[in-house]
Amino acid sequence: MMVLAVIGATSAIRLLILLRGYLCEILGKYGWFYFYISSGLFFDIVLGFISAHPALYLKLYWPFEFVTMAIGCGLVLEIFKHVLAPYPGADRFARIVYLITFGIIFVVGLIYPYVTTSVPTASYQIGLGRNVRLTQTVFFLVILAIIIHYAIPLGRNMSGMIYGYGLYLGTNLMTLAVRAYVGSNFNTVWRAVQPLSFMASLLIWLWAFWVYAPNPKPPRPTLEVDYEALAARTKERMEALRSYLGRPKK
Numbered sequence: 001m002m003v004l005a006v007i008g009a010t011s012a013i014r015l016l017i018l019l020r021g022y023l024c025e026i027l028g029k030y031g032w033f034y035f036y037i038s039s040g041l042f043f044d045i046v047l048g049f050i051s052a053h054p055a056l057y058l059k060l061y062w063p064f065e066f067v068t069m070a071i072g073c074g075l076v077l078e079i080f081k082h083v084l085a086p087y088p089g090a091d092r093f094a095r096i097v098y099l100i101t102f103g104i105i106f107v108v109g110l111i112y113p114y115v116t117t118s119v120p121t122a123s124y125q126i127g128l129g130r131n132v133r134l135t136q137t138v139f140f141l142v143i144l145a146i147i148i149h150y151a152i153p154l155g156r157n158m159s160g161m162i163y164g165y166g167l168y169l170g171t172n173l174m175t176l177a178v179r180a181y182v183g184s185n186f187n188t189v190w191r192a193v194q195p196l197s198f199m200a201s202l203l204i205w206l207w208a209f210w211v212y213a214p215n216p217k218p219p220r221p222t223l224e225v226d227y228e229a230l231a232a233r234t235k236e237r238m239e240a241l242r243s244y245l246g247r248p249k250k
Contacts, residue, residue, distance in 0.1 A: 006195040007048045013202040014041040017209055026157075026212045032078040033161060036071050037205075043068065069132045073102050075165060076136055076143075082158050082215060083143055098139055102132070130176040137169050153216040160208015164201035171197035 014037050021027045027034050043064045050056045080094050144162070147154065154162070175193050 007044050011044040032074045133173045155215045156213035164204035168201040
């Protein structure tokens with residue numbers, strides 16, 4: 001009953017977020033965010049239907065969770081896109097590093113179960129989930145540091161997206177870490193905290209996306225100037241290293 005109540009509440013909030021996005025005509029402006037919300041609504045409906053069958057529910061829960069994590073990686077890219085929009089060079093670099101990092105994590109995560117049988121399936125799933133959330137958190141903290149350091153102005157939409165996803169990431173990471181340490185005894189608490197923390201994030205997003213409020217234009221592009229200077233210095237050093245390595249031996 002508790003599972004159905006939580007799923008019903010989160011589904012209703014997701015539906016409200018999508019409805020407001022449609023009415024405000026901003027679905028296309030934050031495409032990945034609304035894809036994340038709509039895919040979660042679909043998974044909620046499916047899990048709600050099968051909640052009466054615990055074995056099937058547990059069998060499908062982790063595959064759905066991994067797909068959600070993968071889509072969540074795109075949500076972090078959405079934040080990069082809007083926060084770094086005035087700084088195309090820095091945005092391009094951040095996206096490349098982010099995609100390479102998660103590409104490696106997911107490829108290793110998919111291959112690992114086939115090359116070893118020493119790790120129980122549950123431990124492997126929790127470990128992969130923790131690693132993905134940890135990496136997302138690192139990039140999330142990096143973008144927060146950039147926002148604070150360069151005083152990048154944020155609108156209501158992006159502020160809410162960051163606060164909501166930050167709350168969910170932090171709670172998720174902590175509960176996964178405790179679950180990995182304590183073991184299955186923590187399952188009851190874990191299954192209650194996870195959806196409740198996400199419901200809080202959904203309520204923040206409902207407020208944030210009730211109206212369209214994009215980021216104000218930053219007063220000066222200092223981040224892009226710093227990035228271009230760093231890129232120029234890196235290029236010079238690489239060329240110097242290439243010249244040194246290509247120098248004939250005496």
